[in-house]
Amino acid sequence: MSTRxxxxxxxxxxxxxxxxxxxxxxxxHALDRIDRAILRQLQTDASISNVALAAKVKLSAxxxxxxxxxxxxxxxxxxxxALIDPKAAGAGMLVIIGVVLDRSTPESFAEFxxxxxxxxxxxxxxxVTGEFDYFMTIRTRDSDSFNRLHAEQxxxxxxxxxxxxxxxxxxxxxxxKFPL
Amino acid sequence: MSTRxxxxxxxxxxxxxxxxxxxxxxxxHALDRIDRAILRQLQTDASISNVALAAKVKLSAxxxxxxxxxxxxxxxxxxxxALIDPKAAGAGMLVIIGVVLDRSTPESFAEFxxxxxxxxxxxxxxxVTGEFDYFMTIRTRDSDSFNRLHAEQxxxxxxxxxxxxxxxxxxxxxxxKFPL
DNA sequence: CTTGAAATACTACTACG
DNA sequence: CGTAGTAGTATTTCAAG
Numbered sequence: 001m002s003t004r005x006x007x008x009x010x011x012x013x014x015x016x017x018x019x020x021x022x023x024x025x026x027x028x029h030a031l032d033r034i035d036r037a038i039l040r041q042l043q044t045d046a047s048i049s050n051v052a053l054a055a056k057v058k059l060s061a062x063x064x065x066x067x068x069x070x071x072x073x074x075x076x077x078x079x080x081x082a083l084i085d086p087k088a089a090g091a092g093m094l095v096i097i098g099v100v101l102d103r104s105t106p107e108s109f110a111e112f113x114x115x116x117x118x119x120x121x122x123x124x125x126x127x128v129t130g131e132f133d134y135f136m137t138i139r140t141r142d143s144d145s146f147n148r149l150h151a152e153q154x155x156x157x158x159x160x161x162x163x164x165x166x167x168x169x170x171x172x173x174x175x176x177k178f179p180l
Numbered sequence: 181m182s183t184r185x186x187x188x189x190x191x192x193x194x195x196x197x198x199x200x201x202x203x204x205x206x207x208x209h210a211l212d213r214i215d216r217a218i219l220r221q222l223q224t225d226a227s228i229s230n231v232a233l234a235a236k237v238k239l240s241a242x243x244x245x246x247x248x249x250x251x252x253x254x255x256x257x258x259x260x261x262a263l264i265d266p267k268a269a270g271a272g273m274l275v276i277i278g279v280v281l282d283r284s285t286p287e288s289f290a291e292f293x294x295x296x297x298x299x300x301x302x303x304x305x306x307x308v309t310g311e312f313d314y315f316m317t318i319r320t321r322d323s324d325s326f327n328r329l330h331a332e333q334x335x336x337x338x339x340x341x342x343x344x345x346x347x348x349x350x351x352x353x354x355x356x357k358f359p360l
Numbered sequence: 361c362t363t364g365a366a367a368t369a370c371t372a373c374t375a376c377g
Numbered sequence: 378c379g380t381a382g383t384a385g386t387a388t389t390t391c392a393a394g
Contacts, residue, residue, distance in 0.1 A: 042262035
């Protein structure tokens with residue numbers, strides 16, 4: 001891959017050249033069959049070379065590269081990252097946490113969100129409907145280290161009324177890729 | 181990057197060349213300062229070229245490449261993937277689902293897990309402790325499409341006693357990268 | 361506006377010290 | 378681990394659909 005210059009490449013409107021694709025109401029722009037094939041591949045393995053990718057989607061290398069760069073500049077591809085095996089990296093424990101705040105004021109929410117993002121190993125934090133205000137997922141080494149985190153950080157998050165911890169016993173599925 | 185041949189490269193013991201690093205009890209093998217710097221970078225942006233990566237970690241290009249390949253072969257780097265912006269791809273809605281099964285038998289769990297992985301847009305599925313048996317996260321287009329999914333798929337998952345849906349109103353944090 | 365072919369610049373990769 | 382050389386790729390340019 002290699003991200004080199006990427007000079008003044010104008011973000012073109014990107015109309016689906018010739019073939020009229022269905023594209024059932026996509027927000028940004030219509031993706032044709034080839035774009036979707038590219039995205040499916042890159043979601044699975046982005047370490048593939050551009051020439052190999054071009055061959056897979058039956059396109060010349062330059063044309064393929066242009067599409068990939070367009071997808072990146074349009075923001076549809078947020079980034080290309082390496083996925084680390086949590087267990088191998090010493091963060092084999094996953095805990096899902098439901099949080100209820102004391103008060104439902106904008107200040108209370110803002111303060112909590114600011115602090116929550118700094119919690120070590122916090123992978124996700126979402127505002128939800130229902131009996132909780134937030135769900136968070138936290139990666140940590142083991143139950144000892146989680147206990148420490150719980151006692152030293154989670155219980156001191158601002159404006160928290162209640163915290164319920166759901167320890168993950170088995171990770172059935174965990175993917176970053178969704179259907180296109 | 182480009183994963184080309186990657187021939188019979190033996191998985192070397194990976195002795196920290198000169199400087200003796202502490203490495204506080206890592207499962208697979210000790211990671212020195214440079215390995216961690218490489219992993220931090222690749223977790224953030226893996227589209228960087230090897231020469232640029234080598235410069236960042238103050239190493240020669242071949243030495244850097246050898247480390248990256250060792251990290252891949254050791255399984256610590258599970259893969260390199262493109263992250264898609266869900267909203268731009270027409271899957272802007274996220275729902276967290278708590279599931280309680282009818283019976284807590286091995287067969288019941290196995291049957292559920294098999295079916296759950298086939299649910300369209302299911303990103304995560306975990307066995308948890310506490311008042312639920314499973315937590316799932318599902319990405320879908322909007323509330324209409326979620327309602328359809330709920331009525332047509334979720335309610336027909338085998339052995340389900342109860343399903344509670346927590347609609348995500350705001351995604352505060354969602355990352356694939358954790359501290360090293 | 362997009363594609364593909366050819367030419368160039370740079371990188372990944374190999375052998376060796 | 379670093380240096381030097383080779384092979385292959387990314388990237389630009391350009392012409393054409």
